[in-house]
Amino acid sequence: MLKYSLLGNDLYAWAIALAIALAVSALLYLARRVLVRRLSVFAATTTTYLDDLAVKVLSATHPLFILLMGMYAGSHWLLLSDKGTTLLARLAIAALLLQVARWGDVGVHGWLQHYRTRRSALDVASTTSTAALGFVARTAIWAIVILMILDNFGVNITTLVASLGIGGIAVALALQNVLGDLFSSLSIVLDKPFEVGDFISVDGIAGTVEYVGLKTTRIRGLGGEQVVFSNSDLLGSRIHNFKRMQTRRIVFGIGVTYELDRRQLGAIPGILREAVQAQPQARFDRAHFKSYGASSIDFETVYIMQTSDYAAYMDVQQAINLALFERFAEEGIDFAYPTQTLYLARARAGAAQEG
Missing domain, CATH: 2.30.30.60 (SH3 type barrels.)
Structure with a gap:
């Protein structure tokens, strides 16, 4: 019975090869389970996501890949032709590359899912855009792996890559606006x-x-x-x-009438300072007699709001305006409004003659 030969190997050799394949497969499967279990326990004690991602990636090791690696290890006991040995080696490399692609796919998907979960409360749009980014990354991984597998089996991928490059350029030119918006x-x-x-x-x-x-x-x-x-x-x-404003720089101006005396004009910058400093959320910067206007004497005041809230700024500005209205009334200072004074030279000359 043991003299029976299959592909140049007797049953004894096949039995040993099968035993080696089963043993290697069992060891690899056991090693995966132990690593996943220990990493899971370690990941539960940390706050980083990398160890959790490592658990997901290792858990994605396919049982068929483990079995194929065991069979490849067992095949070394058999006497095979050069073609058979080369074919098995290429199949083993192809299986390894496919498993690497699966690890990369799971890693990219897990990382982007974690990113979207972490950012979903702050940035809803990240779900759509990172999904597109994940699709591009995963497609690139599988495309590279497929090209490597074809090259492993002796296929000349130079022409294929060149054709894909030319086709990609044509597609990119046709969809340049869409791709520009995507990026x-x-x-x-x-x-x-x-x-x-x-x-x-x-x-x-x-x-x-x-x-x-x-x-x-x-x-x-x-x-x-x-x-x-x-x-x-x-x-x-x-x-x-x-x-994203942290503070607001506010500049506002007021105009007063020309009928004021020197003391009233000199008091206005101090009144402006007091009105601004009375507001807890405002930091006074400056107040100056700015210019002579067409119908008013103009003052300019600058202060810094300690918050970027627009409603808070309007509340403070309103309080400042009310305070100025009261203080100016106390000091007898009148706000200016647009006026024009007409001097009639002929009328004045006639009045002089009558006199």
Whole structure:
């Protein structure tokens, strides 16, 4: 019975090869289970995500890959032809490359899912854009692995890569606007010039960012309308992000009448200072007699709001205006308003003659 030969090897050799294959497969399977279990216990004691990701990647080791590696190890006991040995080696490399691709696919998917979960409360648009980024990354991984497998089996991939390159250039030229918006979307997600919920101004259009998609960004304007920008046009413009303001520099002016005396004019900067310093959220900077206007004497005041909240700024400015109204009334200082004085030279000359 043992003299029976199959592919140049007797049953004894086949039995040993099978035993080696089963033993190697069992050891690899056991090693995977032990590593996954110990990493899981370690990951539960840490706050980083890398160890959790390592658990997911190792858990993605396919049992068929383990079995194929065991069979390849057992095949070394057999006497095979050169073609058979080369074919088995190529199959083993192909299986390894496919498993590497699976590890990379699971790693990219797990990392992006963790990123979206962490950012979902702050940046809703990250779900859409990172999904596109994940698709591109995973497609690239599988494409590279497939090309490596074809090259492993002796296929000349130079012509294939050149053809794909020419086809890719043609597609890129046809879809350059779409691809430009796509990469702009990824740039917005990664660089974060603004996020959903930020109040921004672009080319004189102000509003709150509602959505950042693969091609467009949508802003809710002050009038309630929705304004849609292409992502590439948006990044090509100057963006003012008011939500990221930490303070506000406020400049306001007032005008008083020319009928005031020197003492009243000299008291106005101090009154302005007192009105601003009375507000806890405002830091006084300066107050000056600025210029002589057409119908008023103009003063300019500057202060810094310690918060970026627009409503808080308006409350403070209102309190300052009311305080100035009261103090000016106490000091007999009148606010200026547009006036014109006409001097009639002929009328004055006639009056002089009558006199």
